[in-house]
Amino acid sequence: MIIFPILIVLSAVLYIYYKVAILKTKDGLTQAYFNAKSRICLGSFLLLFGINQYVFYGTKISLFIGIVFIIIGGMQAVRGFKETKHYRREWRRLNPAD
Incomplete structure (x- = not known):
């Protein structure tokens, strides 16, 4: 399972990468968009780590820890997807020519 x-x-x-990109930009909307993208990456990190934890160890305690990580990671990813969709729509509304 590599x-x-x-x-x-x-x-x-x-x-x-997205957290560093936030520091490089001055526009508040772009910073919020990059923060939402970084939230998706954090959520996927936690989700995948929770799955890997259970697959690798296969014990009851790793199942409990994995379920907690999967729930937290899923919540982060869903919130990140919603924020990304919102900020992308806002950017298109403010910049119709681009």
Whole structure:
């Protein structure tokens, strides 16, 4: 199961990328958009880590920890998707020519 560690590292790298991108921009709407994208990456990191935790160890305690991580990661990802959709719509409303 090499796919889970690769996806976990990829989502962590993307999370850091979007957090650094927030520091580089001055526009508040763009910062909020990048923050929403980073929330998706954080949610996917937690979700994948929870799945990997159970698959790798397979005990009851790892199942409990995995379920907690999956719930928290899912909530973060869903909120990030909703915020990303909202801020993308706002950007299109404010910049109709682009």
